[in-house]
Amino acid sequence: MAIKNKKLNLKDKYQYLTRDMAWEPTYQKKEDIYPDEQFEGIKITDWSQWEDPFRLTMDAYWKYQAEKEKKLYAIFDAFAQNNGHQNITDARYVNALKLFLSGVSPLEYAAFQGYARVGRQFSGAGARVACQLQAIDELRHSQTQQHAMSHYNKHFNGLHDAAHQHDRIWFLSVPKSFFDDARSAGPFEFLTAISFSFEYVLTNLLFVPFMSGAAYNGDMATVTFGFSAQSDEARHMTLGLEVIKFILEQHEDNVPIIQRWIDKWFWRGFRLLSLVGMMMDYMLPNKVMSWAEAWEVYYEQNGGALFKDLERYGIRPPKYQDVANAAKNHVSHQAWGTFYQYSQATNFHTWMPEEEEMTWLSEKYPETFDKYYRARFEHWDKEQKEGRRFYNNTLPQLCQVCQIPVIFTEKDDPSVFSHRQIKHEGERYHFCSDGCCDIFKNEPEKYIQAWLPVHQIYQGNCGGADVATVVEKYYHINLGVDNMEYHGSPDHQRWLDIKGLKPLQSNSEKKTAA
Amino acid sequence: MSQKVFIAFQDNDNARYLVEAVMQDNPEAEVQHQPAMIRIEAEKRLVINRATMEETLGREWDVQEMLIDVISIGGNVDEDDDHFILQWN
Ligand SMILES: [Fe+2]
Ligand SMILES: [Fe+2]
C-alpha cells in the first residue's frame, strides 16, 4: 500500500489498524473459535457491514485517554490538598457517594469483565475492537471512582468496604443481579442489555443528574471523575445504537429477539434507576432537577426520538413504557420511604426532608407528594424528633427478578402495592410487576437460581439470625456509626465540627465518635 | 412529534469554542447552561465542522479532540476528518 502522503485519513487509518489486522482462519473452523456466536439465534450474514462511527484506533485511543487521566488526577490532587470535602453543601450529600461507590462503581468493574469477554466472542473484527476498548474504559471508570472517593473515606464513615458490600448487602443485589443477569447471557444479549438499553437509553439518567448534582453540591472530585467517565460514554452510547441497527439490518429473524431483549432490559433498567431517583430527590441537599423532570427529558423526549428512529426496522417502544412513565411521580418517594425504614441495614444514613425540601417536593410533584407521601414523612419526622425514630424490623418480600422489595404501587392506584405471583414446578415466585413477571416466564430456569438476600438471611446463609449480626459481621457495616438516622450520627457531628471551625478529630478517632 | 438530537459538553474553556462554532453552523440550535455542563439540542440534525472550529480556535483541530470534552450525545453519529454529525432519520 502506498502511504506516501503525510497523514492517512480517518477512514483509511481505521481500516488498516482494525479490520486489516484480522485474518480468516484456515486450519480451525470459525464456529470452534467463536462458539458462543450462534446459540442465541441471532443471524449475522456479513460482519463487514459493522460501522464504528468514531473510527477510533489504538494510537488515538491512548493519546486521548492519557490526556483525560492527566487532567483528572491533577484535580484529585488539588481537591485533596485543599480539603475539598469541607466545601460540600452538607454532609448528608456524602451519603449519595456511599450509594454510588457501593452500588455503581462495582458495576463499572462488572462492565469491564463483560466487555473483555464479549470482545473475544464475536467473529467480526470491528465489534471485537470496539468491545476491547470499552473494556479498558470501564476498568478506568472503576479505578478513578475509587480514587476519587478515597478522599472522602478519610473523613466520613461507611466508605470502607464497598466491594465486599456490593456482593452481600440486600439492596445492592439490585444493581449486582442486573449486571450478573447481563453477563451470564449470550454476547448479543449482553450488548443489547448494556450497550443499548442501559448505556444508550438510560445511562444519561444515571450520570448526568449525579454529576450535575455533585457540581451543585460543591463536590469537585466527583464532577470531574463523572464527566471524565462520561466522555468515554459518548463512544459507548454510539456503540450501543450501532449494535442494534447492525443486528436488525442483518436479518429480519433478529427483530423479534431484539424486541424481547429491549422489553426486558428497559424494564430491568427502569427498576434499577429507582435508586437514582431517590438519590436526586432526597439525598442531594442542593437539588438540580426532580427525578420526574429528568425522566421527561432523558427518557420521554430522547427515548421517544430514538424509538421513532428505530420504527423503520419494525421495533416499537419497550413494553410497559406507559407504566414506567406514570411511575415517574412515585418511585423516588416510595424508594426513599423504604430506605428510611430499613436504615439499620444500609451502608449510609437516611433522614426525613427538611421543611423547605418538602416544599420543593410539593412543587415538583404537585399531583402526588402532598396527596400520598407528605403525611407519612411528617409523621416519621415528628417521631424521630420525639426520640422514637422508626425502623422496620420485618424483612420485606423481594421480587424474584429485579430483587427490589415489593414496594411499588399499581399504575392506576397508588394506594395498592403492585404484586404478582406465579407457580413454577411446584414453587411459588413473587414479583413487583408484570414487567418482572414476564421476564421470569421467558426464562424461568435462569431466575429460579436468583440469590435473594432476604431468603438467604432466613436460610441462615448470612452469618446470623438477627439484624445486628448480619449487618456487622456479614455486611461489614458498623451499626449505628455508618448507618441509621443521619441526625446525631458521627458524620453529622463531624460536619458540625467542620462548620463550627472547632478543632477536627483525627482520622483514627472518627469511627468511635458518638 | 419532535425529534431532538443533542450533545453535552463539560463547561470548560474548550467548550466555549465548540459552542461558538456549533452556533455558527447551526443557528436554530438551542444552548442550555446546566451545572458544570452545556447542552445543545436541535431538531433532527446538528453538525460540527472542523473548518469552523479551526477558524474559531485559530489553530489546527482534529475532530476526535472533541472526545475529551463531550459528556453525552443523542442521535446517530457520522464522523469523518471534516465533520461530526448527529442526526435522526
Ligand atoms: Fe463506565
Ligand atoms: Fe460505559
Ligand SMILES: [Zn+2]
Ligand atoms: Zn421486579
